[in-house]
Amino acid sequence: MTQAPSLPVFPRSTRAQMTGFSSTAAVLQAADKLRAQGVQVIDLGVGEPDFPTPEHIKAAGKQALDENFTKYTTSAGIVPLRQAVCDYINGNFGSDYTLEQCCIVLGGKQGIFNAVMSLINPGDDVLIENPGWVSFPEIVHFAEANPVRINTEATDFHLTADMVKAAITPKSKLIIINSPSNPTGRVIAPAEYRKIIETAAEHDMWVISDECYLQFVYAPAQVNSAAALPPELRARVLVAGSLSKTYAMTGWRIGFTLGPREWVAEVLKIQSQSATQAASIAQKAAIAALTQSQDPVKQMLAEYQRRADWFIPALNEIPGIACSRPEGAFYAFPNVKELARNCGYATSKELSHALLHKYGLVTTDGAAFGAEGYLRLSFANSMEALQAAIERLRQLVNDHRR
Ligand SMILES: Cc1ncc(COP(=O)(O)O)c(C=O)c1O
Known part of the structure; x- marks a missing residue:
């Protein structure tokens, strides 16, 4: 045998x-x-x-195909889309992001992934909310770092600056915040949100603000973005935005990162050596999503x-x-x-x-x-x-x- x-x-x-x-x-x-x-x-x-996906967004994608807009684009994303992202966020939240502070990525998840990889070293601590989105701890693990979980069950899942402060360790380098939150549906009120970022800044930490559900907020809670922070705080925050849920575009794979130039440049470097760019057709559809009717x-x-x-x-x-x-x-x-x-x-x-x-x-x-x-x-x-x-x-x- x-x-x-x-x-x-x-x-x-x-x-x-x-x-x-x-x-x-x-x-x-x-x-x-x-x-x-x-x-x-x-x-x-x-x-x-x-x-x-709304009709006018699909139409823009179809038009891109018909016009043979089917080749490589620049890794950061085409200028009209980056401009549309900056205009959308600056217009809504009074920030002043410029094109070099914006990188188009393949969904919010890739933005968060690249942002973590470009900041975190093996052995670093990363603060995350618990309960929180399933990918946060796994992305931190991929960076060979340690997720430090902040348990929010006792406050009915409301994250506060005091809770963040209590969780900070000497090795804490980053906190990932997700408001509105998946899975809890909690929205951090603007004043508390600012206190959380101030606490992170006092400890020389950096922040990823996952704003995947940005527009899906129910009154009296308020739509809020890290973009609304004063410039000295915003300088520590990378906004991970996504068109997936807002425009019912989960399969198109379009997200964006907005943040300090140096951080976004690293996000872009990782993208240029991995996915290269978001799909050209999807980028055109995303322009329509951001610049046309929000109805x-x-x-x-x-x-x-x-x-x-x-x-x-x-x-x-x-x-x-x-x-x-x-x-x-x-x-x-x-x-x-x-x-x-x-x-x-x-x-x-x-x-x-x-x-x-x-x-x-x-x-x-x-x-x-x-x-x-x-x-x-x-x-x-x-x-x-x-x-x-x-x-x-x-x-x-x-x-x-x-
Ligand atoms: C909290 C949170 N962040 C980010 C994402 C990623 O979204 P996408 O990569 O589709 O933009 C999701 C998707 O489920 C999510 O729930």
């Missing part, structure tokens, strides 16, 4: 070993499997708008508000669920500790698993974001889907009554 040749073991880098796959991807795969078996799955797991954004926001107005009270009527009103983004983040207990599940992960496999309802377990006992439910979904989700949750409660 011939022996099978021994295959080489792939020698993963330390960086690759330290970085995990998206912990939410497994749920999505399981949901796809159920769908393939014909199960009517209600999916509140996805983190993207359920609206199509679609207002309409989407009004619709999210309408859904939240119905969905959050409906969630709170279910015994064992307690859900605060989101101030921004499009996620409900209910506390389901009592519900899980009442139904005999030890963790929110078990509850989420049961909701998927027994009730065909996709949710994201809060533990994926660092908060056991919570679920993230996206209301970027039709009212019918939200109503069906509530029905399935009621069914779960009924099934465990006897």
Whole structure:
């Protein structure tokens, strides 16, 4: 019998070993499997708008194709788009960003990734909110650095400057702030936001402001950007912006970074040696998004508000669920500790698993974001889907009554 040749073991880098796959991807795969078996799955797991990209933005993309705008562009992005980004942010927040302070990237995530890689050395500490977006700790791990988590559960997920101050270590170099927050929906009020940046500055730290959900804010919370800070504070902050959610353009992969010249130059250097540039066609579409009618954004926001107005009270009527009103983004983040207990599940992960496999309802377990006992439910979904989700949750409660 011939022996099978021994295959080489792939020698993963330390960086690759330290970085995990998206912990939410497994749920999505399981949901796809159920769908393939014909199960009517209600999916509140996805983190993207359920609206199509607005027509005038798609038209600009099509026109770019027809005009053969299909070649390499400069790595930082075409000048009219960088100008549109500067005009949009400067116009809304009174800043004075110039073209050299703006780099177009392939979505907000790539902007954050490049910004972390250009600042952070192995062994540095990076402050992040907990719960917080799943990619923050993994990007920090990829830099062979340590995420230092600031737990916000005790303040119902409101981050304060005092909490930041208490978390700072001698090795802290960066804090990543995400307001409005995925998954909590919290929005940091402008005065507190400024105090947080001042605290970071006092400790010679740098800041990434992830403003992916910038425009999706529900009154009385206010739309706010790091761009509104005074210049001496802004000089420590890199704004990671994104068109993905604002304009329902998740697949187009357009984001931007605005910040101190030296930092943006490093972000650009990494981009020029990796992705090269954002897609030429998508850049043209992005100009239309930023410079033409903002009505679609207002309409989407009004619709999210309408859904939240119905969905959050409906969630709170279910015994064992307690859900605060989101101030921004499009996620409900209910506390389901009592519900899980009442139904005999030890963790929110078990509850989420049961909701998927027994009730065909996709949710994201809060533990994926660092908060056991919570679920993230996206209301970027039709009212019918939200109503069906509530029905399935009621069914779960009924099934465990006897
Ligand atoms: C908090 C947060 N930041 C950044 C992103 C990245 O968005 P994109 O890379 O699609 O612009 C997301 C996407 O889910 C997010 O939730």
